[in-house]
Amino acid sequence: MIFSKLSRRFSVVATGLVSMLSMSVARAEYALNMTQGVTPISQELYSLHMLVFWICVGIGVVVFSAMAYSIFHHRKSRGAQAANFHESTTVEIVWTVVPLLILIGIAIPATGTLLDLEDAKTDADITVQVTGIQWKWKYTFVDEDVSFISSLAQSSRDVVKDPTGNENYLLEVDKPLVLPVGKKVRFLFHSDDVIHAWWVPELAVKQDSIPGFINDSWATIEKPGVYRGQCAELCGKDHGFMPIVVNAVSEAEYEQWLVGMKAEAAAAASAADQEWSMQDLLAKGETVYQANCAACHGPTGAGIPGAFPAMTGSPIVIDPDQAAHIDIVVNGKAGTAMSAFKGQLNDVDIAAVITYERNSLGNSVGDTVQPSAIKNAR
Numbered sequence: 236m237i238f239s240k241l242s243r244r245f246s247v248v249a250t251g252l253v254s255m256l257s258m259s260v261a262r263a264e265y266a267l268n269m270t271q272g273v274t275p276i277s278q279e280l281y282s283l284h285m286l287v288f289w290i291c292v293g294i295g296v297v298v299f300s301a302m303a304y305s306i307f308h309h310r311k312s313r314g315a316q317a318a319n320f321h322e323s324t325t326v327e328i329v330w331t332v333v334p335l336l337i338l339i340g341i342a343i344p345a346t347g348t349l350l351d352l353e354d355a356k357t358d359a360d361i362t363v364q365v366t367g368i369q370w371k372w373k374y375t376f377v378d379e380d381v382s383f384i385s386s387l388a389q390s391s392r393d394v395v396k397d398p399t400g401n402e403n404y405l406l407e408v409d410k411p412l413v414l415p416v417g418k419k420v421r422f423l424f425h426s427d428d429v430i431h432a433w434w435v436p437e438l439a440v441k442q443d444s445i446p447g448f449i450n451d452s453w454a455t456i457e458k459p460g461v462y463r464g465q466c467a468e469l470c471g472k473d474h475g476f477m478p479i480v481v482n483a484v485s486e487a488e489y490e491q492w493l494v495g496m497k498a499e500a501a502a503a504a505s506a507a508d509q510e511w512s513m514q515d516l517l518a519k520g521e522t523v524y525q526a527n528c529a530a531c532h533g534p535t536g537a538g539i540p541g542a543f544p545a546m547t548g549s550p551i552v553i554d555p556d557q558a559a560h561i562d563i564v565v566n567g568k569a570g571t572a573m574s575a576f577k578g579q580l581n582d583v584d585i586a587a588v589i590t591y592e593r594n595s596l597g598n599s600v601g602d603t604v605q606p607s608a609i610k611n612a613r
Contacts, residue, residue: 270436273458273483276352277439283348287341294337355453359421361414367424367431367444367466368579369572370473370530374412377423381496384579385410386526387476406463409526411480415489416456424450428574429471435464435479443468456483473530507582507606513590516603520591523584528592531572536596543572547597557604560589561612577613582606 271281309315366373375382388407398404414420426444434441438454464479531543538545551559567575586606593600
């Protein structure tokens with residue numbers, strides 16, 4: 236009986252020790268601190284952060300040591316008597332001058348860092364306009380004929396209800412922003428609807444995108460890699476589905492990517508003058524719908540009662556006259572969450588998604604919308 240109790244106690248102790256050891260190993264890989272980043276400004280911010288941190292640690296050590304000393308050496312049990320004094324000019328000077336000197340010591344490097352942080356206009360090699368749209372990002376290379384929409388990847392949409400095992404859950408996009416290392420990139424931030432915030436911790440860039448206003452920031456990425464971020468402003472019901480992926484590559488790879496993007500844009504423009512089959516439009520339209528429309532109108536077209544109308548059986552969608560359907564997708568609807576897609580999608584994409592909405596999602600109008608009709612509606 237005694238042996239059994241001892242055995243059980245030993246088992247409990249052993250289990251506890253193993254758990255503590257495993258927790259220690261897990262915590263060894265966990266760091267609670269500011270991200271050091273891969274840009275000069277991120278390193279500067281990290282250094283400033285650590286400087287202020289250690290100053291705070293030093294102040295804490297001095298203050299709490301003085302408190303501990305006073306409590307221990309001036310306790311009642313030792314017969315200590317409280318001193319009776321009201322004012323001390325020396326003390327007043329010390330606790331005014333010392334904090335002032337500490338603040339000046341912090342302000343000098345902080346001012347330099349803030350000036351560097353705001354130096355977005357000087358000697359920029361690349362300028363990228365970042366436009367926030369519910370709930371995606373539009374990137375426009377100002378000096379290049381390149382513009383595209385970056386949305387949450389379908390791989391993340393497919394596992395929304397069960398993200399188990401998905402390492403980059405809600406942090407994958409269909410088209411990442413590609414930038415070269417070693418080049419100063421100036422970002423111009425704007426929004427088409429509500430306030431968003433473009434935030435990539437490793438780049439030390441976090442800036443609001445505000446309708447009718449332009450903010451700017453900059454980064455020079457020093458290390459190739461994939462850097463992920465998110466919208467840092469509560470921008471609507473799908474705020475958490477608005478990731479950012481920046482792919483930093485060599486200058487040669489970046490130039491090759493630019494050539495590919497320009498060729499893709501040229502192909503899209505050429506495709507707009509072609510006649511598309513119903514099958515091809517439906518296949519492309521499904522992809523466009525899931526990436527751009529499903530968030531509001533639902534993956535099956537059922538909509539969200541009281542918030543977003545259904546596609547299934549919609550009078551606009553099933554109307555044999557395509558004009559109203561084309562107009563609302565191209566130009567949006569004022570005063571509602573229905574945005575204009577003429578600045579987000581090309582003619583082929585809009586034609587495909589309208590065709591898909593009219594012949595899927597419980598609808599069967601039986602017609603097609605060709606890219607030429609969208610081109611004429613713009």
